[in-house]
Amino acid sequence: MINLRDKGADIWERSNRIERTFIALGFIALAASLPFFGGTFLNTPIADYESVLVYPVAMFVLMAIGLNIVIGKSGLLDLGYVAFFAIGAYTMGLLGTRTGLNTWEILPIGIAMAMFSGVILGVPALKLRGDYLAIITLGFGEIVRIVALNLETLGRSGGILNIPTPPPVFGIEYSFDSHRIYYWTLLIIILLAIWMVRRLAVRRAGRAWESIRQDEDAAELLGVPTFKYKVWAFVLGASVGGAAGVFYASKTLFIAPDNFTLQISILILACVVFGGMGNIWGVILGAVILGYLPDRIRFLSDARLLVFGLVLVIMMNLRPDGLLPRKKREKPLPKEAK
């Protein structure tokens, strides 16, 4: 099977600084120009193409990057990631409608709220191992949704209406139907998240996560404070989810508990595993495909989720490590071979 991951890495490693800058800029330009392809075969038949680009595609990419810190980098199975997305969204919903704060002022508050709940959940849950963590996080995701569904302040099943749009930045207006402005803003947030993850990956935290993922006991014996770094991974993942939530609420202007079901958690998890756990480019690719596919195949109308399920089964059987798997350390260096 063709190993795109190694080919890509090979090209990247052999390029110099200038070439790398061009490659990176090329990809960013390609991503930024996506809204202009509305008339081509990329167009989604029923949903508005540009709005699909914002949610689910870009939103899924952002969340998948966040979840990848938790699952891909440090190997913790989180099935309730939607909780942080919901907490960010409800922070935006509440503060945006009750106080005069605008989206950019609420963004750090939403992130802080998500991180705080990450600590609350993470400190007891991360003392457990593996599959138990999965059910606790799954439960947490459901609890957040049920609380939103039953608290008067959070609008019950009706949710929160009339959430304000972000105020203009440099004179660019955010209006409800200008999807591409939201898309480009999200792109910037995504780039920031990628930058954060890549910086962390080569530092102490990244090495600690890698060692925890491979063998937690060995890491502990070598003096890695595993618990501390697990909580950190969890909280950082939560912060990205919270940021996505704040922005989501500010884009759709209306949120309800139905937007934050377990299905979202599972879809984001599927993005991460489908794309290639641990490798951020794989995760992004996975999120783009899984976010985009259900809307692209909407002509199948009723059967589209069925087909989606089939795609998951077939793809996982063919490429169990995902589309672009992480680099295998033990593999011999390709340069010697040539």
Next chain:
Amino acid sequence: MIGNFLDQFWSLTFGGLSLGFIYILIALGYTMVYGVLRMINFANSEVFMVATFATIIIIRDVFNFTQTSEYATGFRLWLILGTALVASMVVAGVLSVLIELVAYRRLRRMNSGILAPLISAIGVSMVLAEAVRIMTDSRPVASPRAMEKSFLGKFFDADVRLDNTIIIVAAIILLVILLAFVNKTRLGKAIRAVSMNPSAAKLMGINIDGVVSITFLVGGLMTGAAGFFYVLKYENSSFSIGFELGIAAFTAAILGGIGNIKGAFYGGLALGLLETYASFFLGTQWKAVTVFVILVLVLYTRPNGLFGEAMTQSRA
């Protein structure tokens, strides 16, 4: 509130027990597979959902019951119930074995870790749930009532209903058979050997793939029985039922300690009762929250569940 609770204590307890036995049987579908493969059998919830529809089809289409039919009695009633039970168990068992072939086998051979099979199992459950959703037009399906839910008598102040009694008695019989199978037969021994140490079991000449298939079959049979009991008790089903009950049953399996049958038993009973009591005090909308809070508290003090085997524990 407390006075009310004491008045209704026994009737709540009976309802909770029969719900608990349904949870136990579904939890077995998770726990048996987990014991052997150390994997969450995510598609088990949809096996349950398909089994509920198998029961409805038997009652409605094979025995031609409608909402206005007269109740069956005597031998005919037991024939109907027996056929429905066996049919849903067989359907669920076969489906479960097929799921293992499609979603797990290849990945297991490739040693691909736990996440890839989890996602492919999620894919299978999406396919099943969606297929049923399309066939049922996204609507819940009511089952015609085949038997009169007569009162057998009173236990303290509680009415002992026929359906709840059938569920509890039949489930206990199934559990006894299951325990005998796992503890007394050669195949049961093979299952236990694989769950203790797969590589050693393989060296002793045990056919691992065969044992895994049998485990999925047995888990499926139990889950299928749960599907029948569910329809008997609640008389309806829908494509989304697997999800709701599946999460609860999985919680039950973990509460008791996943991977062993005793754990599923106590976990299921505890969850059935807790849910029923919690809905009484706090209203049904908070029952899931209560259950999860209790689960967290239990796991916090006993990280392997109430009866869990000791796994490598993190120090922290």
